[in-house]
Each structure stands twice: as structure tokens, then as C-alpha cells.
Amino acid sequence: MRAKVETRARARALQALYAWDMRPGQQLERVAAQIWDDLHVPAPERTRAAVLVRAVISEGAEIDRALREVTVNWRLERIGAIERSVLRLGSAELGLDDTPPRVVIQEGVKLAERYGSAQSARFVNGVLDALARQMGKL
Numbered sequence: 001m002r003a004k005v006e007t008r009a010r011a012r013a014l015q016a017l018y019a020w021d022m023r024p025g026q027q028l029e030r031v032a033a034q035i036w037d038d039l040h041v042p043a044p045e046r047t048r049a050a051v052l053v054r055a056v057i058s059e060g061a062e063i064d065r066a067l068r069e070v071t072v073n074w075r076l077e078r079i080g081a082i083e084r085s086v087l088r089l090g091s092a093e094l095g096l097d098d099t100p101p102r103v104v105i106q107e108g109v110k111l112a113e114r115y116g117s118a119q120s121a122r123f124v125n126g127v128l129d130a131l132a133r134q135m136g137k138l
Helices: 002-022 028-039 043-070 081-096 101-115 118-134
Strands: none
Touching: 002 028, 002 043, 002 081, 002 101, 028 043, 043 081, 043 118, 081 101, 081 118, 101 118
């Protein structure tokens, strides 16, 4: 059961990150609360999603810097919003050290495939794998 809640929580965090990306200048925490209220997100999912969103908030500049380093041929601003959001989410979760890195990568790939495309999934897989290696997690 735990994995299911965590998987759904990642999707909820992704929804918040994507909505925030589409609303420049708004606070991520406020956007997340609005999205989750509108969708009536259950407490267990919301709790875990909030941990992930707070990690993106507190480490946002470092996350984006690290992603820029591993996406050498892509400017972060030119990456699609779904992919950028999945990468920020995966990077934040890798930094939390409470989920095995391979699981973080696999879950990121699933999210990219579900909300993006097969091409998105391959891109996310490559970037998160490179990031995890750079962080010394793999």
C-alpha cells in the first residue's frame, strides 16, 4: 500500500509543479494547495506530495543548477514543462535520500511517459540517471 500512496503522491506533486510552471510569479506552495484542494487529494498523498514540493522550494536554485549541468545540450527553459517538472521532482527526491535512486528514476520515467510521451520518458531516464551518478547515488 505504501508504494501506491507514494506513486500517487509523486503524480500530485508533478501536477502542482506543472501548474506552478504555467503560472509564473506565483508561490509554489500556494499553487500546490489550490490544485490539491480542487482535486480533493487524500491526506496521505497530500502529506508525501508536500514533502516533495517543499524540497523543490527549498532546493530550487540548486536543483536547477544541477539539472543545467547534466542537460548540457538543452537549456532548462527550452525543455518541455512536463519534462522540466518531472526532472525537478526527481532531483528533489534524489536529494531527500529516503527512496532508492533506481526507484526515483523509474517513477520519473513512468510520470514522463504518462503525462508526456515515450520520447519524454527516454529523456527523463537519461537525465535522472546522469544526475544520480553526478550526485554519487549510483
